[in-house]
Amino acid sequence: MRQPPSHTVNRDLVLDVAAVPEGLGVNVEAAAHNVHTMHGADAAARYRHFFGAATSAVLTGPVQHALLLSLGAIAAWRAGTIELRTDALRRLDIHLAEPVPPLAALAAALGLDPDEVAPFCALQQGSRFGWPLFAEGENTVATLGGFAGLDGPWIAPPTGVTADAEPGVFHVVAGAENWRLECDLFGSVLTPLGSDPAGPPDSASTSTSSTFSMEALGPVEDGSIRARLSTSEFDYVATLSVTVPPAAGSVL
Numbered sequence: 328m329r330q331p332p333s334h335t336v337n338r339d340l341v342l343d344v345a346a347v348p349e350g351l352g353v354n355v356e357a358a359a360h361n362v363h364t365m366h367g368a369d370a371a372a373r374y375r376h377f378f379g380a381a382t383s384a385v386l387t388g389p390v391q392h393a394l395l396l397s398l399g400a401i402a403a404w405r406a407g408t409i410e411l412r413t414d415a416l417r418r419l420d421i422h423l424a425e426p427v428p429p430l431a432a433l434a435a436a437l438g439l440d441p442d443e444v445a446p447f448c449a450l451q452q453g454s455r456f457g458w459p460l461f462a463e464g465e466n467t468v469a470t471l472g473g474f475a476g477l478d479g480p481w482i483a484p485p486t487g488v489t490a491d492a493e494p495g496v497f498h499v500v501a502g503a504e505n506w507r508l509e510c511d512l513f514g515s516v517l518t519p520l521g522s523d524p525a526g527p528p529d530s531a532s533t534s535t536s537s538t539f540s541m542e543a544l545g546p547v548e549d550g551s552i553r554a555r556l557s558t559s560e561f562d563y564v565a566t567l568s569v570t571v572p573p574a575a576g577s578v579l
Contacts (some may be wrong), residue, residue: 331363332515334407334469340523340558344375347382348578353395356534366407373406385429394429399424401436407514412455420446424577454552455495455511459492467568468554471508471515472499474539474563480517485558485565490543497543497556499565508556510567 347355348553355378363371382397397418423445430441439447443459456468473479475499483502490497497508498520506522509576547552551572558565 331508332407332469332471334513334515335467335489336438336512337384340373340376340382342372342419343379345373346416347375347379351382351400352392358399362403362406362408362520365403365410370407370514372446374403374408377402377405377436377438380431380438384431392419394422394432398432398436401433401514404436406515409509409511409514412511416451419484423448427573440514442567452549456548456552456554458512461569461571463571463573465568465570467566468512469515469567471510471562472501472558472564479563480519481563484560484563485541486560488541488543488556488558488565490545490554490556494548495554497545497565499556499558501563508565510554515567519525530564
């Protein structure tokens with residue numbers, strides 16, 4: 328078990344993991360187990376929280392199975408299952424285009440208010456870090472990594488960081504190991520790449536360093552939001568932040 332990443336969107340989250348309403352025809356525990364296997368116990372608890380809130384919001388009448396599947400995918404993405412981002416956004420677009428969108432349920436699955444769902448989806452079309460509650464300027468998205476002796480992944484502080492040509496992907500050197508970090512607003516995946524001295528492939532990074540710190544700037548996305556990964560040789564964590572220009576700030 329590795330030290331879980333800390334994402335800003337979860338900082339003030341108060342989890343309610345009460346039982347999901349019965350009779351829905353979906354195996355919630357199996358889904359929660361899958362989330363747990365992929366991203367840990369904290370992510371599984373968030374999944375139960377968001378899926379439970381979303382399904383409770385639609386129990387005023389018959390619930391279509393397709394909507395339940397969508398709410399499950401959206402809740403799992405919101406819980407930190409980054410692998411479901413594309414599918415979750417596709418499902419959000421489909422339901423928002425319905426004559427009467429299930430806004431209360433979609434909002435509950437995301438932890439937003441109903442009138443924030445459409446602005447959120449619009450921001451996500453431009454950047455994987457788009458969030459209607461971010462302010463203009465610098466916003467911390469997550470702290471990642473950690474010392475192996477305290478349940479983190481790294482046996483030494485990071486000594487190098489570069490950004491990939493793909494948005495949300497960075498490469499970190501910690502000790503003798505290279506790591507690939509893929510992240511979005513809700514989750515991240517940190518994968519060891521071994522000790523290949525050739526370094527990361529397809530790097531398109533703007534990197535800077537000083538005696539004790541390093542940072543890499545990712546590519547500018549369609550929403551003019553740019554991610555920055557910062558590390559320090561005195562610390563075992565990496566800080567992911569984004570700069571939100573005025574045009575890409577809150578649209579609420």
